[in-house]
Amino acid sequence: GENVEQHPSTLSVQEGDSAVIKCTYSDSASNYFPWYKQELGKRPQLIIDIRSNVGEKKDQRIAVTLNKTAKHFSLHITETQPEDSAVYFCAASEDSGGGADGLTFGKGTHLIIQP
Amino acid sequence: DTGVSQNPRHKITKRGQNVTFRCDPISEHNRLYWYRQTLGQGPEFLTYFQNEAQLEKSRLLSDRFSAERPKGSFSTLEIQRTEQGDSAMYLCASSSTHRTGTLEQYFGPGTRLTVT
Numbered sequence: 001g002e003n004v005e006q007h008p009s010t011l012s013v014q015e016g017d018s019a020v021i022k023c024t025y026s027d028s029a030s031n032y033f034p035w036y037k038q039e040l041g042k043r044p045q046l047i048i049d050i051r052s053n054v055g056e057k058k059d060q061r062i063a064v065t066l067n068k069t070a071k072h073f074s075l076h077i078t079e080t081q082p083e084d085s086a087v088y089f090c091a092a093s094e095d096s097g098g099g100a101d102g103l104t105f106g107k108g109t110h111l112i113i114q115p
Numbered sequence: 116d117t118g119v120s121q122n123p124r125h126k127i128t129k130r131g132q133n134v135t136f137r138c139d140p141i142s143e144h145n146r147l148y149w150y151r152q153t154l155g156q157g158p159e160f161l162t163y164f165q166n167e168a169q170l171e172k173s174r175l176l177s178d179r180f181s182a183e184r185p186k187g188s189f190s191t192l193e194i195q196r197t198e199q200g201d202s203a204m205y206l207c208a209s210s211s212t213h214r215t216g217t218l219e220q221y222f223g224p225g226t227r228l229t230v231t
Contacts, residue, residue, distance in 0.1 A: 001174065006157075032218050043206070043222040044158065051218075089157045098212035099146045100220065102171055105157030 002027040004092050006106025014114050019080055021109045023090035024072045030092040032100050033066060033073045038108075039086045047088075048075070051095065077111075085113045117141060119223035121207050127229045128197055135193045136226045140209030147190050148208040148220060149182055158206055164190060165212070197230045204228075 003026040013019045025033075034049035050057045050064045050073065057064050061080075066073040077084055087110050091103040120139045128134050140147045146165050150158035161180065162172045166187040179197075184190040194201055204227050208220040 034219070036222075043224050045222070046219050049218065091157075093218075095218060097165070098215075099165070099210050100218040102148060102160035102163050102173065103150075103158070103220065104160060108155070108157050 002030055002092055002104040004090060004104050004106045006090050006109060008109060009107065010110045010112070012112040012114055013080055015080055015082060017080055019075075019077045019084070019111055021075045021088055021090070021111070022072060023074070023092075023106050024070075025092040025104075026071065027092070027094075028071070029094050030104075032093045032095045033064070034091050034093075034100075034103065035064060035075050036089045036091065036105075037086045038089065044089060080111075080113050082113050082115060085111060087111070119207055119209050119221055121205075121223040121226050123226060124224065125227050125229075127231060130197055130199060130230055132197055133193065133195045134197060134228060135191050136205055136207075136228075137189060137191050138207030138209075138223060139189045140207070141211075141221055143213075144209035144211045144221075145187070146210045146212060146220075147184055148210075149190070149192050150206040150208065152204045152206055152225070153202075161192075194228075197228075199230050202228055202230045 031052035036044035038044045063076045087108045090106045093100040148163040149161040152158045164184040179195045204225040206225045207223040210220045
């Protein structure tokens, strides 16, 4: 089965700086890679996702890059703000029948934005 | 609120008892997923349905766990003979295979189970 490794487990950055979180996956059949943000006591919410036919995707201050050959993908947040403080999870899955199979999640990165 | 809903939000039970949770997906979402999340960990996939059919079950899913989605709308997750290790947040998510361009799974607020 799929195995997703995520680093670092905790990341502290100054407000306004950039943050990068990295993930690797093991199953070459995986072709869908979402990133979720989870605030304390709240449900996970999708912030960005990428499919394997694309190498990079950007949405305002958030970008994701994917290297299928190396089986790794990264989340980049620029100009960090206090509201970016949360736990971020990467995940991997296979796209089947127009939808994603069950997601395999990383263990999460606790992002702390220092004022 | 048209999001994913779960009931109950909290459940405390004694070891050995059976518990059942309910998930109502976003209307017209044909896929429904169950995950389990323990403190400090990412969600762990348990099983998912497309309409009434259970398409995938995690190998980690004990035979004490059973899920149903009889009419392709809401789903129930039952845990028999609960153990302390079953204490976790049980999350439900839903998605649609009919919306081109997105595979997003929308999560519910979860049911927190405590086994004493």
